[in-house]
Amino acid sequence: MTNMTNSSIQPTSSSNPLKAITRFVGAENLSLIIALVLLVALIASQTPFFFAPRNLMNIGMNLSVVGLLGVGMTIVIVSGALDISVGSIAGVASVVSAMLVTYVGTVLGGVAMGVLAGAILGVVNAAIITYLRVNAVVATLATLSAYRGLAFLIAPEGRPIGVLDQNFAWLGSGRILEGGGFPGVPVSLILLIIIAAIGHFVMSSTVFGRSVYSMGGNPAAARLAGINLNRMKFYIFTISGALAGLAGVLVTARTSSGQPASGTQGLELEAITAVFLGGAILAGGKGTIVGTMLAVVLLATLSNGMNLLGIPTFYQLVAKGFLLVVAVAIGQWRMARAEKAQARAAAATGS
C-alpha cells in the first residue's frame, strides 16, 4: 500500500485561543502583524504625532478607500485575473456621485449611482474579457485609460465638481461614538469593516467564493467540474467595479468634490500591492480578505509614517513600486518553497 509520509500532516485544531486567532488570520499572515507592530514602534519612536487621535483618524479614513478596492481586488486575483482599471472606475464614480448630489440634490441617489456606474464599467470589463477573449490585464489596462478619459468627459469642462452637502460629507469624514476624549471611529472605516466582513463571508462560505478559488487554482478542472467560467468572470468584475464605484463615492465625500483624477489615480497599484502582500499569488487560487485587510493597514500606516517623517512624495512613489515587487517576490518564494516540499514528499512516496 502507499506509504503516507508524516511530513505533511498539519496541526489539528485546538482550543488554545492563540491558535484560533492564528487560524483565522492565517499562519502566513502572522508576519504581517509582526511587521505592523515593528513599523508602528519605529514610527512612534521617531515622532510623537503618530498616536495623536487625529492622526489615527486620518489613517482610518485613508485606508478605507484602498481597503474597499482591496476587497474587490482580492476576489479578482484569487480568480487568477487582475483588474487594473479600478482607480479609473473610482474616478468616474466620484464624478457621477458629485453630479447627482450637487446638480440633482440627492445624496442617496449620488451613492447609488456612483456604485451603479462602477458596476456597469465592471460589466464592460467582463464583456471585453469573455466575449472578445482579451486577457484581463490587457483589457483593464485599456479601460484604465478609457475610463479615466470618460471621467474627464462627463465632468463639466473636465473640472472637479464641488459638493457642499453636509450629509454626504459625513460619509467621508464623519465619525461615530465620539466624545469623552475618544475621537470616535470614522464612518468610512465602519463601512469598510462591514464590506470586508461580507467579502470574507462570501469568499469563505459561499458557493460563489469557493468557485472563485477553484477557477483560480485550475480553470480547466473548474470548468470540467461544472463551473461556468464566463459567468463567474462577469460576477467577479462587476463586484470589483461596484466596490471601486463605492470607493470613488468615498473620495468625493472625503474631499467634498467630484474628482476625475486626483484622489483616485494610482489606487490600483496600492490595492494590488495589498492583495499580494496579504498572501495571494499571481497564478490565482490563493489569498484571503483577512490577509489583504492586514496588508492595507500596514500600507496605510507606512504611508502615514512617511508623511509624518517628512519624506517627499517622489520617494514615496518609489517606495510603493518597490513594495509591490517585494510583495510578489515573497509570494513567489513561498510558492517555490511549497513546491520543493511537495516534490520532496512526492519523491519520498514514489513517482
Add this chain to the structure above:
Amino acid sequence: MTDTPVLDIRGVGKAFPNVRALSNLSFDVRRGEVMAFVGENGAGKSTLLKILSGDYRLDEGTVLLDGQEVSHANPLAARRAGFRLVRQEPEIVPHVSAAENIFVGELPQRGGVVDFKQLRAEAKALLVECGFDGLLDLDAQGDSFSPAQRHIVEIARALKPGVKVIAFDEPTSSLTADETERLFALIRKLRARGLAVIYVTHRLHEVMAISDRIVILRDGRLIGVKETTATTPDDVVRMMVGRDLSYGFSRAETTRDEVVLEVRGLKSRWHRDISFQIRAGEILGFAGLVGAGRTELAKVIFGEYHRSAGEIRIAGKPAHIRSPSDAIRASIGFAPEDRKGEGLILVRSVMENASMAVFSSLARWGVLRNRIMVETVEPLIKSLEIKTPSLEQEVGKLSGGNQQKVVLARWLAAKPKVLILDEPTRAVDVGAKAEIYRLIDSLAQSGIAIMLISSEMPELLALADRIVVMHGGTISTPIEKHDASEEVILNHALGQRAA
C-alpha cells in the same frame, strides 16, 4: 551481450526530512541488458533515478558510470557522462518546432546562427534511428504534440551521441499498444548495440516482456535482483508488496436491462457517426490507439467540445448538453485522463476538490453549509480509503492513487447515472490500482453506466463487459467480454477488421 557492468551502484543511501528514501542499495547494470526497476510508490524508484540523473545528491555510497565516479554530478554532468533519463513527463517548449525541441540547448549553429538545415537533418536521422519516423512532424509546434509525441521527443533527446545508459521512467503510460511495440523494438535495438537500459514501470507484463533482469525495491531497500526468465509476475508482486496479492482481477457481470446512456449518430471535428449504448450496471470499454479520439469523444459527450450532430439520451430522455455544467445536470460524471491538469485543483483542499461538482446542492441561498459538506465528503473518504491526514489537506500533497480517488469521490458525491473514466489508473501503483478496480466494479454494481477509456489491455479485459475499439473517427461494433482478447482488439485498433 557482455557482462561488464557499466553502472555500478554501491551502498547508495538518501534521506529526506522525516523520511528515509533509500538505504544501502548495491547492484550493477551491465552493458547490453535491460534492467527493470519495480516497486510500489514509495519504494524509491524515482529517488534512485533522480540520483542517477543528478537531480538529487546522494547522502552515502558511490555511483560509478563506466568506471568514472558520478556520485555528485549535476544533471548536465550526468548527461555528459552518458546517463540519459527519459522522463515520465517530458518538458516541451510550446512554441518551437519538434526539431528544435529535440535539440533544445544544443542547437547546431554556424557562426552563432542556428543552422536549421543541419538541425532538421540530425533530428530526422535520430527519429529514423529510434524507429519513430513518421509519428512526429519535425515542423509541428511543441504545444500541438500528443502525449506520445512528447515522449518521442524526449527519447530522441536521450539518444544523442554519448549515451551509455538510458533510463525510461514509466515510458508507456501515454503510449498505445502499437507505439509500445515500437518502443520495445527500439529498446531491443539499443540492447543489441551494447547500451544499458533501465526500465521503470508499474506494468508487470511489460517488465516480463522486455527485461533481462529485475531489481525489486521496497521501502527504499533492495529486496532482490532476479533473472526475468527465472521468475513469474506473481513472484515479483509478492516481493514488491511483501505479501500475496492476486494479480488478476475479474468481476461478475452486473448489466441490467435499462439503457442509461445512448449516443446516436454523434459527429464532431474528430468523429464521424458514433452510436453506442451503455446499460445500467454495465462497463463499456473503449480501446484504441492514442490519438484515435477517445478522450475527445468523452469531452464531446461531456459538453466540453462541440458536437456538430447527433443525440445523447440519458435514461431514454434526450439530454441537451452544451457545457460541462449541462452534462453534470444530466447526471454525467467525468474523471479526465490528465488528473493534475484537468481533474484537480492541486492548491485546494481534499474537501473542496471532492465537493466542487455539487457545491450548489450543499448550499442554502448560496451559502455552503460546512456540516453538510463534511457529512457528504467524510463517508466518501472512508469508503474510498483515501489516505489523507485531514479534509483540509491540499490535494497536491497526496499520492497519485489517492489523488485519483479524490476525483472519483467528487463524482460519487454527484450521484451520477453515467460515469466517464478516462485512463483511471494512469500512474497509479499496483496496490492502489487493484483498489480502483474494485471501486469501479462496485460503482457498476450500484447501477451506474460506466464508459471506461483505457490504453491498458489487461485493464479493459478485466473490467469491461463489452469493448468497442475506436479507429479513424468511428467505433467498432461492441466485442463481448468472452470474445475479447488483446489480438482481437489490436487488430481493430490498427484498422484490420478481418481478424
